[in-house]
Amino acid sequence: MLKLYTLHVSPPCRAVELTAKALGIDLHQQEVNLLAGDHLKPEYLKLNPQHTIPVLDDNGTVICESHAIMIYLVRKFGKDDSLYPEALVKQAKVNAALHFETGVLFARLRFLFEPIFFHGVSEISFEKAENIQKAYQLLEDTLKEDYVVGSSLTIADFSCVSSISSLMHVVPMEKAKYPKIYGWLGRMKRLPYYEEANGSGATAVTEAVLNTLKENATKKRIHIIMQQSRVSSRFLQLLNMVIVKLYTRHMSPPCRAVELTAKALGITLDQHVVNLMAGEHLTPEYLKMNPQHIIPVLDDNGTIIPESHAIMIYLVSKYGKDDSLYPKDLVKQARVNAALHFESGVLFARTRFIVEPIAYRGITEISTEKKECVQKAYQLLEDTLVDDYVAGNSLTIADFSCVSSFATLMGIIPVDKSKFPKIYDWLDRLKKLPYYEEANGSGAEELAKFVRSALEKNVAKA
Template identity: 40%
Template sequence: MDFYYSPRGSGCRTVIMVAKALGLELNKKLVSTLNGDQLKPEFVKLNPQHTIPTLVDNGFSVWESRAIAVYLIEQYGKDDSLFPKDPKKQAVVNQRLYFDMGTLYDSFANYYYPLYRTGKCGSDEDFKKIATSFEYLNTFLEGQDYVAGEHLTVADIAILSSVSTFEIFDFDLSKYPNVDRWYANAKKVAPGWDENWSGLLELKALSFFSPEGTTKHSFVLNMDYYYLPKGSGCRTVLMVAKAIGIELNKKLLNTSKGEHLTPEFLKLNPQHTIPTLVDNGFAVWESRAIAVYLVEKYAKEDSLYPKDPQQRALINQRLYFDLGTLFDSLARYYYPILRTGHPGSSEDWKKVEAAFKFLNIFLEGQDYVAGSHLTVADIAILSTVSTFEIVDFDISKYPNVARWYANAQKVTPGWEENWEGLQQMKQRFEIGKAMAK
């Protein structure tokens, strides 16, 4: 297995620790992003998104550290302790992994990455997001020794990599006693900690921070689904539920009235986000984690999220791409319209274009985004791409995406409900634009 990495990268260190926990030897290949190694044709052929870490296992290429980590466990783990097969336990692990990428590590990047470009940290608002992230993590760890269950999992390892990166920038963990307690223990029990710390010292020694870089059955279940029809993630879950033939007990949550901040809802989801699913007392949030949970728990077969580790790793990578690249670009450029009437910056627009270029590459010669048939990744990305349509984004510039999008609308159960929700979202954008006039 060839492992393209930099020892300083948080995601790279996550994979190294997971490999250590599994007793695997990786053929490590250093990639200097400063020298542009990631842009060389031979690397772009392996990973058109040209990110590290990237793993190549006997010709199978996968990137995004959390997708790699789960793949290694499912393919080579002697047991499932690091990534449980039980759908509920696994859903919590998945939620924490998405939390790590989309909330915790994202807050780090927004505040500390500017050091690389400008020599200065981000804004006070960016720092507040760090504090909020740690408050969430502190809540998750109340009365818990591990972040996602009763023993060490891949979620602990990924979050350990992120939290330890905060440490070398002298972030005060003592303000969050549950996190501080967990961190002290995690350093002792996580295999590969020494190599993680060695990479962190390299990072600390730098004078700047270098960014690394469908079944037809139908049955009623006791599941409360807190959502808004216009939300992209909410629509993803609705389509997945339709695809596996289950009925959700839909509960509209008016975030503009603060219903997500009530004590009752915070008890279910301390991160107070939607969508949130409560299945017979088991609460899970983050749309992609919910979608995978529903498929693994209630689908009659595994076509939407196959059990094969390589197929699953590819789907996971696309799900992380949707959250961290495609939907992120949508939110950064278009969501300001809802608040100010104006879109984001020209740099934000470039991120939109870059995201669609990547997706167009992924779909070269492919009818689906992660294999030869419809999966949960197609449904999640369909929800996002369809949101771009209502803001008049020209999808035709990306022929592979346009071809896939036209087909996805036809073959995805629940498309009609997705489109209905989009009309509500479109009205919100029109109101936002009117504010600027």
């Protein structure tokens, strides 16, 4: 019996429900009432110290985090690999899309919905609405074929549709502006299990958000904050040295996570710096490689892999001498996947929401709300570190991913050592890696200095 701790209105939970339906799996669903604090009870925290939903209990094997659960279910129970391909390149594309959902779609949904439900916010700020419209455009640009990753259905579709269907009636999505998304939604809605597994829950959460906004508006009014508002890379085997091309910028946390992975694997990166401030990520040549115009992008002898987490998994799977950094064991791999998505959706998402408005929109201070969100992220990381490393007692790519964002955040928003001792011990272990400072430490400090300097300049201009 597969037991799922869940709440049907939650997009990540519905993504798991869609996956289970597609696989013909019956789930014994146990509702976790977030508003009543069920996720904070000791017995639940033993299952998942991050106190998030969903959580899968497969006869005593506990898997946390929706994307990790979906991969686990397909790999264990799928009759084939169509929903999560074994082929490295196809799998990398699915991984990239899953992290896009974590770090963009769901992260922005979360930053919109949580303050409404838990902090009495009664209006949707211009910044948040604009960020969601940007997310819609990124998904529209991604849909070059019938589905999020190519011409066939994968778990990336289940993941993305769970968030989009929850957002589109809260922050309106124009059909004329996003025709590919609407065409894709039409195909998803024709799945015989769609309405039961996702549609009804998306409708319910939409209604709850809109009703709560109205209720909050009767208690107080919140003023809308208006804010301005990659030699062609190839694989070479020379003197046992692997060289791959990476479109990158050392200040960027995701890029540094890939640098750490490459150093651990003994891979030499032919690094091509992408100047974001100069718009090099928006040139036609770059958009052909990555229509989402993000960094890093890997070019491995013509094989293009975007998105840091997908790149790291690809590099370890193809070039690793063993699987220690990304285990093949289903349960261990699921823990790493869960931690990678925690970094996408929490650590990096919160880094991004702080850095981007300062760098691009002249913001003069970091709001109390954002500072509190970062402190909550620190606490979640502290609670996650039940062992020496993020996903157990050995180093994995999850540590590279998490430390890339954390090292940046701590240079902007202080971390109390007495309050987060496990984080400091973990960080000390990582700093002992011979390549840490070159691959991550220097870039993290560079970005933190950039943010602090930009804040000062913005204040001077204000």
